[in-house]
Amino acid sequence: MYILAVDDDPIILELVVEVVRAMGDHTIKGVGSGAEAIEFLAENPDVKVDCFLLDIQMPGMDGITLCNALRTSGAFPRTPIVMLTAMSDKGHIDAAFAAGANDYVVKPFEVFELQTRIRQAEKRAAALEAQIEDITSEEDMARKPGLLEQIHIYDVDNVIDYFALENYVPLLSRRSLFGSVVFGFQIRHIEKIHELATSLQFRGLIADVAETISDHLRPYQYLMSYAGNGTFLCVLEENKIPNRKSLTDNINIAINRLEMQVPTPRGLPVRVCCGDMVRLLGYRRDLIENALVVARTQAEQTAADMDRDFDNMWFYGRTA
Template identity: 40%
Template structure:
């Protein structure tokens, strides 16, 4: 992989160069200046495959640099690893909100760096393969003169941009997996699933479906705005949230708040049809004393419970009287 590392400490950069040279077939460029890093990233003929950014730097810190790199179109999905000696959770939260993919604690350890770069390399290769397949499908469609909409698979997660607190699903999992036991204390993970999502997916174009998921995430984000949280779109019309500080929403009340926010948006499809969106909340799963893979299991529990609840409520709505009441609410 082609890497760019940014740290104001030349000694750490030297150590990092040595470690990376022993961690696989990688090339690394280093700089102590965040502004220089932006110039290097922008002017690179062959884009960088991964960035390693120190959080604490003068003039422009790593969190600000991360946000600036995400503004460059070719680096919207490039893995960004934050390197930090900071233990304060709010710095980690800010980094993920700015677009970080993962983070590594100082002092650096060779085995951890090698493992993390191996995961990044795998993700980069998978991304390239996926892009090649998309290009091939589009070329085939264009060659055939087809005008049909290429559907994104229902259960495939995709990035939702420009919504506060929403990060991509791999970053969300990395965030929870790396948090310490003490950092997880008082945190809760829960999920919301859209009812009758299969019908919506079948009826809407890909553009309309993705726009709808963005609208729903914005409604949830607005309702969470007075709390500290992160959220991701997990695919299949399901949104997973984590909050901290001991706050646990009351599922029914919070869901109604989200429904109210959605009604205020006055949503329509591209065909001009009004969209009535109903969500279902799953179980509230406390993360205390569930670090690492335990936190990932908690995500799964929240996800499954929300989807089951949505399926149950959707079946209830098959009653004509209830469905009419929903449409006229």
């Protein structure tokens, strides 16, 4: 893996270079600023960077701006970006993930911890490589993403990769974590829609629904991710929680206005439903993963219940 580390502290650069070198099998280049990083990438178009390690607080261009610039440049839409920073407050963490970071390591770090995160990024880069190979082979150009595939969504505010969401939650401070909830939105009849839709239609549906949910969560402090199977997971600070029913209704009205050209069973309009809100109760990765799974299952279950009761909808007076 080729790693580009950007930090204005020469000691940190030396340290990172040494730690990565000790892992073997990796090549690392260190530069001292965002401007130098951009210059290096422009002057070395043949270098394929597989992972970025970015400091946040640097003179000139800060790491979050650089992260955003890398994502929007088009050259590194999914390359793992690990923030390596002393800034441990929620504002910086949220901003970094929203700008496209996949992981966040707070300085001072343990050598072993940094190596673990780099190995995770390596796995991520390998998975990405495999996907890119899939997409570039002619046969797979028209490949429809699998129903459970966690499709990457570009350019939608506060939408991050599922992998990044799993890394984001454990970083929240005790106060923020215990004051946060996770909940899911499920696109109804997703299995059938997936069966009927073309690749383009399905990808478009996921992107449009993500954008609509994101638009409606704008008044809140949140990050969200597409978890596959038509499910979107949102992590939200509990000090301002939306009314679930009116939020869902408003999202469905907005989706309806989009007049999406997606084949649905019996020509029904595209609808989402919202699962119960699950409180985040622990730092351990397994507890966090469990909360994400529960939120996801709740959303799927709500959709399944609605689909099952669909024929009786008018008797129950349900709305979505």
